[in-house]
Amino acid sequence: MSSQIIESVNSKLKNPLTIMKKELMSYYTTPIAYIVISVFLVVTGWFFFSTFFLFNQAELREFFKLLPFVFSFVIPAVTMRLFSEEKNTGSFEILMTLPLSLGDVVTGKLLAGIVFIISMLLPTIAYVISMIIVGSPDLGPVFGGYFGAILLGGAYASIGIFSSSLTRNQIISFIIGLVLCLILTLVDKFLFFLPSSALGFAQYLSADYHFKNFTRGIIDSRDIIYFLSVMAIGIIGTVQILEERR
Amino acid sequence: MISVSDLSKNYGDVQAVNNISFSIRKGEITGLLGPNGAGKSTTLRMLTCYLKPTSGKVCVGDYLSDENPNEVRSIIGYLPESAPIYGDMIVYDYLNYVAKIRGVRDKKRIKEMASLCGLTEMMHKNVSDLSKGFKQRVGLAHAMIADPEILILDEPTSGLDPNQIIEIRKLIREIGKEKTVILSTHILSEVEATCDRVIIIDKGKIVADNSTSELKASQGNxxxxxxxxxxxxxxxxxxxxxxxxxxxxxxxxxxxxxxxxxxxxxxxxxxxxxxxxxxxxxxxxxxxxxxxxxxxxxxxxxxxxxxxxx
Structure with missing residues (x-):
């Protein structure tokens, strides 16, 4: 019985994983990946170390504080090509005539995005190591922060994939993704414009608000559900758009 | 094997395919012939479930294309016009990727296809570095890798040199002995050389549908x-x-x-x-x-x- 379940899960995941591998192969054979990773590390490294010694505290707070904002720029740049390029070169036609469901395709591309984001975050472990050398950091918020960062990255990647499905132009795809991610990052920063009744709602929509909980070391199911829902909405929206335009 | 009834496709105000019906038996090589912009590619794209018909039905094998698109896709091998293949992959990786998705487990099949399509020397080159003719061959290998029941080829010989054209036509004839093949072209001699049957399309409508020899004989007094x-x-x-x-x-x-x-x-x-x-x-x-x-x-x-x- 259990082997049957494993078998069926395997066959469900087989196609998304094949797509994921293919996308990762494309990521790491083009220079874009290395450029994006370098920019990300330079920017976050600058913000992290420029204030690191001021507070005399061993923590990654500054790094995580800016992460939703930095991700809003970096992740749409990572995902902008996922559908736009396929549409532009015409390979989309081949993809759509292989025996794959749209859900498989979108999930596979999202997984590739998430793996890429993890590989982008890996070098920042160096910050953690340098912290451990100079002080004794509280590791709870660090682990929480990384866990949250992966969820945040996944959510933004799904938004980036959605905007990539809207157009065959990568620049337009990047800008739409950037705007959507910035809205999710900043929606609770403009609360003073909103009536007080909408406050809680705006706060619930904010990716930054949910991510902050992780960086305090709190892993709350509500926050996890928030990010997973954003990913699900991104996938469903993308499938809808692609289906609509057939 | 394939039956199409009252199929239409509109792009906005433009009617690309206008109410066409035909059916194709197993083991037939059918040529879809027409001038540029006649609706050949659009028709083939609807057969392969890439485009959704505005109206009408496509039945492939035992499946309706709007109900079981994946079953339809899995019995069709399709070469789109100008073979738009991922440029940043090497040929081997690409064929391996398609083989995996189509559930081909035997790695030998990739080698077989490569030698059949004359790609053995090119397996480790980037697709974007290949000439148009070789890209077309990769597209053919991609379409045939899972040994599909039906092969749909959109302008299979465009961009090939005369020797390659003859080779590919021979290959299509060979495959057509067992499989159902539909190819589109605007080159008439191609239809004469390869097809048993020809459907002529103009402005989205079928203007002739006959066996190649009958069509040649019947016309004109x-x-x-x-x-x-x-x-x-x-x-x-x-x-x-x-x-x-x-x-x-x-x-x-x-x-x-x-x-x-x-x-x-x-x-x-x-x-x-x-x-x-x-x-x-x-x-x-x-x-x-x-x-x-x-x-x-x-x-x-x-x-x-x-x-x-x-």
Whole structure:
């Protein structure tokens, strides 16, 4: 019985994983990946170390504080090509005539995005190591922060994939993704414009608000559900758009 | 194997395919023929479930394309126009990727396809570095890798050199012995060389649907003979030739030094000996006499021209 379940899960995941591998192969054979990773590390490294010694505290707070904002720029740049390029070169036609469901395709591309984001975050472990050398950091918020960062990255990647499905132009795809991610990052920063009744709602929509909980070391199911829902909405929206335009 | 009924596709106001119906039996090689923009590619894209029809039904094997698109896709091998294959992958990786998705477990199959399509030397090159002809071959290998029941090829020989074209046509004939093949083209000799059956499309409508040989035979009840003659002018020539029984009309054709004419006669009337005798009796010199065979080309031109005059 259990082997049957494993078998069926395997066959469900087989196609998304094949797509994921293919996308990762494309990521790491083009220079874009290395450029994006370098920019990300330079920017976050600058913000992290420029204030690191001021507070005399061993923590990654500054790094995580800016992460939703930095991700809003970096992740749409990572995902902008996922559908736009396929549409532009015409390979989309081949993809759509292989025996794959749209859900498989979108999930596979999202997984590739998430793996890429993890590989982008890996070098920042160096910050953690340098912290451990100079002080004794509280590791709870660090682990929480990384866990949250992966969820945040996944959510933004799904938004980036959605905007990539809207157009065959990568620049337009990047800008739409950037705007959507910035809205999710900043929606609770403009609360003073909103009536007080909408406050809680705006706060619930904010990716930054949910991510902050992780960086305090709190892993709350509500926050996890928030990010997973954003990913699900991104996938469903993308499938809808692609289906609509057939 | 494939049946299409009342299929239409609109792009906004433009009707690319207009209410077409046909069915294709197993083991047939069918050519979809038409001028540019006739709706060939759109039709094939609907057969392969890439586009959704505006109306009408496509049934492939036992499946309806709008209900079981993935089952339909898995029995069709498809080569889109100009083979848009991922440029940043090497040929081997690409074929391996397609094989995996199509559930081909045997890695030997990739090698087989490579040697069948003449790609063995190219396996470790980036697709974007390949010439158009080789890219087309990768597309063919991609379409055939899972040994599908139905092969749909959109302009399979475009961009290939004459030797490759002959090879690919041979390959298609070979495959067509067991499989169902549909190919689209605007090259008429291709249909004559490879297809058992031809469907001619113009402006989104089927204007002819017949076996290749029948189509060639059925059309026309007049034949044309062109001549080139020296030592005379057209009017005298016309006067002379009009007197032959069976000649319907004589039309002037341009030629630099000689007098050219096209003689239209009833199809079953052999007038060539008469033409020769009359010309030589007059002391004119006959340089050329050619009976135009009713090739598909003429049939095609007539059918598509007729449509546009309406």
């Amino acid at each position: 007049e034949s044309r003979i062109s001549v080139k003659v020296a030592n005379t002018d057209f009017d005298t020539l016309k006067e002379e030739l009009r007197n032959i029984s069976g000649v319907i009309d004589v039309i002037k054709t341009e030629d630099d030094n000689l007098t050219g004419a096209t003689i239209i006669t009833a199809a079953d009337n052999e007038v060539r000996p008469d033409i020769f005798r009359r010309i030589s009796d007059k002391g004119w010199i006959l340089y050329e006499m050619l009976k135009e065979s009713r090739s598909l080309e003429n049939v095609f031109r007539e059918l598509t021209r007729g449509e546009s005059n309406e």
